Amino acid sequence: MSIKEIVTPENTDQITFNGKIKKLQQTLSKLPNSNLYTFKVIILANLSGSETKKGNAAFTRLLQGFKYEIFNYQRTYDELLLPSISGTCSQPGEVTIPLTLKDNEVPQATNTIKTIGGNCTVSIMFIPAMQIAQMMHNYRNALLIYNPRSFLGLRKGNINSTIRNTIVKKNTNEFALFNNGLTIVTSGSSFNKSLGSASKAQLILEDPQIINGGQTAATLAQIYDSSDRYSLKGKEVLVRVITFEAEDTKRKKVIQQLSEATNGQTTITDGDRHANDPLLDTFKKSIFRDFAMLYEHKTGEFYEGVVVKKHVPKDQIVDRDDFLRVAIAMNGDPGMARSGGKKNLYAQHFFNAEHQMNEQEQEKSARKYMYGYFVLRYLKTKSKQLKDLQDKYHRDKYGYALRYGNYAVVSVCARFRPNNLSAESTQEKAEQVCESVLSHWKEFENEVIEKRSTNRDFDFANYYKTQTVKEDINSTQIKWLDE
Template identity: 35%
Template structure:
């Protein structure tokens, strides 16, 4: 409340030079007043005060008295982190409800193809036209990943990708419009779109797209935006170069599930420029989104659902790499925790296969997920290894078996979020105390004789084999 009393919103907005104690306002406040005075149609605006504070025991009447009866909005710490900080890290803090694109009509006999298309979900209006690459670059630079909500990847992380380089080279190294022929174009899903050639400017039309989302061509759009922001590349590089835009108006009155299926079918069919791995396909799974929210809310960590999702946060130094949870490492940990340590060592595509991934997210609660991840983190940190006598191969080949043992030892227990890291480290330490004994027991079993040879016991193959699950399950972990 004491800080709010210092705000002097009424005096500042009326242009007064001193506060209620007759002290001169600071240079920063005077500069703010100058900015306000430069707004020509200020009478059209409504004043709205945003308060970043954890306000307790302050009612509406008190706030309005302090704010000269202006409208206000309070962002406490949950709102600040969820609605301001998190979107900033992902480049989704500025969401477009509508975008406007200038189109060149100069050499076009027909500026667009527009027709209704019958689909499994009903009739969709589809519009196709060529638009200037500079317009796409400007829109993407402004709205960033907010245009790629349905896309399985963040293309900023693919800056050095071969396809990105090819897109960039075609723009920079050609003077004609070859780009429009060489590029596959951009597919946008929208609520509504409209084109007109009646703009009052000869040879110039206008395209309006409501609620746009890029389904295909995100790599093209992001590369163009990066080129626009590159000081070494001038605007002249974009001159007279166009890209094909396909706009699909979403089917009306459909459920979110039906719409998601429709979007996925289009995305799978059209995203061919760069390979989409299985992990990318799972990136928009609602349960994974819920897990991302859990780690952020309870642990202040950022689970990367999409490859390079937090690249903007890293580039702008809002985040450190240590704040980001790798989706592949987490899914391997969950696979082991759920009872399949051998599968956890398999390829990335295999652990993200739809059926197995669905089973993982269905059977594990938030507490188990957190324990699995922090247990893996404890193993990978190396701190516990320093104080235990386990051989190096146990970690190199057997860390997922260790995770499975942790899950058995902790079966049914609900761990409070704030205790997950320490509890996970404790459980791993307890398991490590018995690991040498466990491996001795394993080597003595006739069921594991196939892993023995003249050079010793092949632990690499054992921890990928068929007997490890039963061996871990049947051992007395205490």
């Protein structure tokens, strides 16, 4: 491999590189202080034996002595693909915020708080809005790991317009009084006034995370990205910096509790309120590994990869609300899956059984529910095909299955999912079973009419929201699968 010739192109007159390599060389040539960098080759491959002495020698010879690192499929997903899609590539390991002090100013108030996770230091200070905007602009979702909403989700809503107007339409600093400010947690922080000037100081934050005030930070970043950037000058934000002394596990537990407490006072969707549940992270990893699809448990979490970079088509995103409703239907309650409001679903039916399982069992549940998700997606696709203005939902052929009975169909199809079904065969099997079940659906609805009503204009819109549908599915003698 011609790695030396790529990174040091002085003596490569006899080698012709393609356009991508030339573009890489141009980018490298523009690096400031390039002599401060070291090079490492990243190999994307599922390799075995590379860590042996013989394997290491072979790679060293092949790569002209350059250091290297191998990323298998799991590391590629966890450390490269997912961060790129979710906008968390740039991690805020250490952030330095320059501050300007006025005469005899005491820039911060500090106190030590004892918690169940150990002691933490709390500092309160005003920080230039421009610095917060720059930080959020640079790191986006990487600053919101413990926040129930993503960067995109935080930029929506009327509250953001109010925040923006207070900054953009005022020349004075009322924003510092009107806004509630930010809460940032860190693993370490320091405040330094010894910079050779009485008017200068700096705040250093290690591993910062915004757990409250994300809307403020996201709106400031939005202003920073616009032509109104100048309006941030002279504006300040009240910031509470919490630095934990506890070890990582205990610190995360307290941070999670703190996030839930502070964000419980603001309007957040029921789905976002559960966004940081560890179970959902297990689902996300399992679904990607088995089906190459992305389970979105924060609103707009994959906006960077889907809309901005176009790495992933929209149909590869698993909708969290649909996924939860599918789980409820597959566990035998299609009426609740269709009728339940989001607040009720997340409060009372949020994967109750899975929370009692170990991680391996949770992964099996994710695979099971993806079978139902493929059934639901097939039904939605089918309802869009061959549109007939006189029969929009193909009622003549499928009854009300495609309009009101989606989750009832999912519930029936769940009965015919083989226990040993492989991930590779899941979608095909789900669609095959669904097609067979649909072919008998009018027969099922005719049974319901005979059993439940003397009126041929039976109200299926409400029927599919009731517990009665579960009873009828359980009692029917229909042979759903064609021989």
